[in-house]
Amino acid sequence: MPSKEVMSLLRESALPHIWCAGCGHGIVLHSLLRAMVDLKLDPTKTVMTSGIGCSSRIPGYVNVCSLHTTHGRSLAFATGVKLANPELTVIAAMGDGDCAAIGGNHFIHACRRNIDICAIVMNNNIYGMTGGQASPTTPEGAMSTTSPYGQLEPQFDLCKLAVGAGATYVARATVAQPKAIEGYIKKGIQKKGFAVIEVVTYCHTQFGRKNRRPRPIDNIEWLRNNSVPISKAKEMSEEELRGKIVVGEFVDIERPEYVERYLQLVEQLGGRR
Amino acid sequence: MTMGNCRKVAFWQGNTAVAMGAIAAGCRFYAGYPITPSTEIAEVMAEELPKVGGRFIQMEDEIGSMAAALGASVAGLKSMTATSGPGMSLKLENIGYGYMTEIPVVVVNVQRGGPSTGLPTKASQSDVMQARWGTHGDYAAIAVAPSSVQECYELTVYAFNLSERFRQPVIVLTDEIVGHMRERIEVPDPSSLTIVNRKRPTVPPSEYLPYKADPEDDVPPMASFGDGYRWYLTGITHDERGLPATANPKKCDEKVRRIIRKVMRFKDEIVRWDGEGLEDARVVVFSYGSVSRTALSAVRQMRSRGVKVGHFRPITLWPFPEEQLKACAPEAKFFVVPELNAGQMVLEVERVVGRRAEVLSITSVNGELFQPSDIARVIEEVA
Numbered sequence: 177m178p179s180k181e182v183m184s185l186l187r188e189s190a191l192p193h194i195w196c197a198g199c200g201h202g203i204v205l206h207s208l209l210r211a212m213v214d215l216k217l218d219p220t221k222t223v224m225t226s227g228i229g230c231s232s233r234i235p236g237y238v239n240v241c242s243l244h245t246t247h248g249r250s251l252a253f254a255t256g257v258k259l260a261n262p263e264l265t266v267i268a269a270m271g272d273g274d275c276a277a278i279g280g281n282h283f284i285h286a287c288r289r290n291i292d293i294c295a296i297v298m299n300n301n302i303y304g305m306t307g308g309q310a311s312p313t314t315p316e317g318a319m320s321t322t323s324p325y326g327q328l329e330p331q332f333d334l335c336k337l338a339v340g341a342g343a344t345y346v347a348r349a350t351v352a353q354p355k356a357i358e359g360y361i362k363k364g365i366q367k368k369g370f371a372v373i374e375v376v377t378y379c380h381t382q383f384g385r386k387n388r389r390p391r392p393i394d395n396i397e398w399l400r401n402n403s404v405p406i407s408k409a410k411e412m413s414e415e416e417l418r419g420k421i422v423v424g425e426f427v428d429i430e431r432p433e434y435v436e437r438y439l440q441l442v443e444q445l446g447g448r449r
Numbered sequence: 450m451t452m453g454n455c456r457k458v459a460f461w462q463g464n465t466a467v468a469m470g471a472i473a474a475g476c477r478f479y480a481g482y483p484i485t486p487s488t489e490i491a492e493v494m495a496e497e498l499p500k501v502g503g504r505f506i507q508m509e510d511e512i513g514s515m516a517a518a519l520g521a522s523v524a525g526l527k528s529m530t531a532t533s534g535p536g537m538s539l540k541l542e543n544i545g546y547g548y549m550t551e552i553p554v555v556v557v558n559v560q561r562g563g564p565s566t567g568l569p570t571k572a573s574q575s576d577v578m579q580a581r582w583g584t585h586g587d588y589a590a591i592a593v594a595p596s597s598v599q600e601c602y603e604l605t606v607y608a609f610n611l612s613e614r615f616r617q618p619v620i621v622l623t624d625e626i627v628g629h630m631r632e633r634i635e636v637p638d639p640s641s642l643t644i645v646n647r648k649r650p651t652v653p654p655s656e657y658l659p660y661k662a663d664p665e666d667d668v669p670p671m672a673s674f675g676d677g678y679r680w681y682l683t684g685i686t687h688d689e690r691g692l693p694a695t696a697n698p699k700k701c702d703e704k705v706r707r708i709i710r711k712v713m714r715f716k717d718e719i720v721r722w723d724g725e726g727l728e729d730a731r732v733v734v735f736s737y738g739s740v741s742r743t744a745l746s747a748v749r750q751m752r753s754r755g756v757k758v759g760h761f762r763p764i765t766l767w768p769f770p771e772e773q774l775k776a777c778a779p780e781a782k783f784f785v786v787p788e789l790n791a792g793q794m795v796l797e798v799e800r801v802v803g804r805r806a807e808v809l810s811i812t813s814v815n816g817e818l819f820q821p822s823d824i825a826r827v828i829e830e831v832a
Contacts (some may be wrong), residue, residue: 224525240679244684264674
């Protein structure tokens, strides 16, 4: 059972949630709430943004300042919020299509800018809300309604993308590792800079049914059996890593943060911060 | 404006006046993306905003600029973005988000020829219907159309005031001519300006309903993120709590009708227009923005020759000054509508006066301006 503190962070009026019974997104939500409780975040100074999709309903369920925006634009709205009021803790939720397809441009530029936002990408490898279409993270060969003969395109590695684009904290966990998700989110929120936490979750309804993992437990087991810690992955060949999910922390570095730099400029010019 | 309220006289281009007007109105956030012929607005904001403690950010695209401006407004800063045709097309989805979630923001469209890349360095008025109907769904648009550098400044202040008062996006529709033209401007003393700020909630956070409108104006008080109120904004049609209400037709109806009503019930307070020689006019030239400068010259020329011709200039294009146009020239038998497009606002003129007078459209879509003689010739034909 979730703790009393966790329950107190839920926006009860927005419940019940829209997610299917057994959806992996619930594990992400609970992990996030535990991280928030642990960090003692002031909900009135915490902002959650999102785009469109099943994952993007998450800010509605968290009783903070919640901004459910347009498809792909979670980070662009979050950028405006953070720059306008740097005191706020800003958490940007996204789905895989939201982040890597329609919102891909905002994603790489938020990484490059190194703006103090914690991005949580809930990657279930599919457009679930619209009924199971292929996304940029749908594995090659996987079945979806728009890849009825198997996905032809290779998938994005969101963590590599984030590292390449300049994010200062990048980590990946699967929903088979709720404690790891919680820990990474905590570090991501505390990071002074752009943090990306990719949570590999699942959609048993729209992806699993077409790919021989129809029950939630099939997916959790699959994720557990196919995850490789980053330390071990370093010793494995590309061939051995095919189809595996590398989990762990990819980057944790320091680099000047954008809003801080902008405020320094304001001060230099004699403007009021 | 009297010189008594004037802080200084400057020689600015319209784009500079828009930027300086925005800062005078209290704008402290600008997000933009370079595009001709609006780029100077971003350049001035990049230079000036940090000096007054504001924030400028060059976003990765037009969509992101619109989003960031809206986000900043929710976090409590008066915000603006500026663009031109192709960029405006890209911003439209998020402008719709602004209507639905009721976020004040000012969007400047320095119009250029279209469709598509069109005529990047030439003036046009072909986005006037886009300003009204551009984003999908039902809403009441507000758009102002400056015709001088002075008006670029003053109407940007006005746009901010309307945006704050009605809690919604307001569009400033200039064009390449007004944007790049340099002329004398009397920059007002800031203390002489009327500045409107959004209504803030007065109830304790536990009682705050973000979309419960005050009955006297249909506008809900707006909290900012970070000031103690926790609330939920969504582009999904929502109830007074801000929560999705798609399964509740009554709530959906209430929401959409209210965001239209909150503007339209005050349209006579919003509408601005000016006129000349209308009392006895048999012919009325209806024009706006940069074209009104040419049109007025033609009207005065013909007046001096004894032709009973007047000029009607809508300053707010949306809401359309319907009653004002209807009443402006009881004798008029002809309305002449020159526009730098294939005939857009003329449809409104026809709707309003078309039953009692003949409406003639003069159009240009090649990026060239009218000569006063182009308009004078039509006046002469019908006079």
